[in-house]
Amino acid sequence: MEIRQKLSLDFGRDTHPITVFAKQNDTKTRFLEITPLNCGQAYALEDGITPRLQLTKADGHTVLNDVTIEDGVIIAELTQQALAAAGVAVAEIGLYRGEALLSSQIFYIDVERAAFDKDAPESSDEFNALVDALGKVDSSVEAAGNAAAAANTAASNADKATAKAGTATTNANNAASAANAAAQKAGNVNISAVQTETGATVTVTDKEGVETSVHIDTLTAVNTWEDIKNAVRLGLGKKLFPVGYEFTTEDSVTGVVITWVVRGHNHHAAVNDKLKYTMTLEAKYMYSSASGTYKSFVFDAIEALYYAAEELPAGTYNFTLPAGYDTAYGGGKTLSFTITQPVPAGGVIMFPWGYNKQSTDTKISTYASNTATATIESVAVTESADGTSLGTADGKTENVNHAHRMRYGSSNYAQSAARQWLNSDAAVGAVWAPSNIFDRPPSWATSYSGFMRGLPADFLAAVQPAIVPCYTNSIAEVNSLDGTEFTINQVYELQDKFFLLSRPEIYGSWDSATYKDGELLEYYDGLTYTERIKYDAAGSARNCWLRSPNPGYANNERLVNTSGALSNNGASGAYGVAPACIIA
Known part of the structure; x- marks a missing residue:
């Protein structure tokens, strides 16, 4: 009594998202027959390779299990622990040889919720590959020290790993890390994909239950x-x-x-x-x-020279241009002007001193507001300190702008x-x-x-x-x-x-x-x-x-x-x- 699902996984590129079906808590009945590819072409697995299923369940627990190779096809059992949590699991196949690791494209396992199973185990991490590795390593003292640290890093539930763990444990740790990385790539959300003749529809459901879907026809548009x-x-x-x-x-x-x-x-x-x-x-x-x-x-x-927070009565006023600024054209001078009509509260005074233009050749214009385009009046300036000082146009006096901004914005x-x-x-x-x-x-x-x-x-x-x-x-x-x-x-x-x-x-x-x-x-x-x-x-x-x-x-x-x-x-x-x- 077995269900075997066939799929192809590419180790050289990503392709359409692939999803396989499974049922929560099924045991010793569901297997995957995986044909390895390299950029779409057949990929012959070399001797000495150890393949492992690296999987993160919908609840965040991880699975790291050895799988087998039969006539160039990878056979992976979906264990009861791999199917313990309903939802979409994120998985990949890791190929190990010594310190080298080659991982396949990610695929998804849609674990449908079981109606009832009184003997179903609680979902937890499963590291059968780690357990197997611990049983096979030698008692080398030097290898023991290195492997113990690697086992602790691999997973907290691997606390039974002792100084007998060797290089194989390090490989198991790498596989666990890769599985965790796959979960992070998936954003800790549920992902499903439906393949059709015209492409695939991928759906992501976040923790709030919000779905996002996209139809991909050729992966190029x-x-x-x-x-x-x-x-x-x-x-x-x-x-x-x-x-x-x-x-x-x-x-x-x-x-x-x-x-x-x-x-x-x-x-x-x-x-x-x-x-x-x-x-x-x-x-x-x-x-x-x-x-x-x-x-x-x-x-x-071009901005205003002065903003009238309160009404500015008719009269004579002066202001000073910053010292050392464009002195050839009047910078540093104090200029005075006389207005015959008040500037209302909220009104502004413009002094559009142009580039390479003498400041004394520029007129003062007044406006009823900073949105008004019709002038109240326009008057000339003279070089003097007559009247009431409005301040220096250095951006440090309240309601007086900096000369840079009154000239050029x-x-x-x-x-x-x-x-x-x-x-x-x-x-x-x-x-x-x-x-x-x-x-x-x-x-x-x-x-x-x-x-x-x-x-x-x-x-x-x-x-x-x-x-x-x-x-x-x-x-x-x-x-x-x-x-x-x-x-x-x-x-x-x-x-x-x-x-x-x-x-x-x-x-x-x-x-x-x-x-x-x-x-x-x-x-x-x-x-x-x-x-x-x-x-x-x-x-x-x-x-x-x-x-x-x-x-x-x-x-x-x-x-x-x-x-x-x-x-x-x-x-x-x-x-x-x-x-x-x-x-x-």
């Missing part, structure tokens, strides 16, 4: 974003979608087709820490119009307009909102809808919020309106669906190893500058924003320039973006 997501969650991403693999999505609003390229696996962690595996995608081309020409984005708009990615666009599904005109008291609308605020607005719903469902590492500059920072506090030289994390890549993720280096905002992605490892060039969909090389600041400035942001080299510019510049995300 899946059908939907749901399939892609689930394949990644099952740990199949690297096999199915190697680095460089491409997907496409079409924006239903703009008609833009985005080509997504796999840049890495398990690189960016998901906010949901139960999602062990992730796949990082980046747009192959700069975000472009349907015609292929890229769309330029102000990373962050902010390098803080968390507060950037670009980040808002990437994570918005709002219509034109509703994407941007001020992130700090000095923030001002970017030039695209009334012309671009949110990046997510027209993306396919099934794609957006597959994209998971990622933990995005960032850091601040070393000059000046401002707190966010949502209460988030920032200091200089600060490493922090965001939780975003879409994001820009950082300097280290593309170039593998940091401005300072003390403040790391990412690690090199697999795709970019070893590339030349030319191979890092970012193009628009029409084929033109473009500057591409990164999320890393150039830390010596409060306004300067890193970018990939048109030669592919690392560069930087003021945040108020208009350049391209290549959105990134994770599937998990």
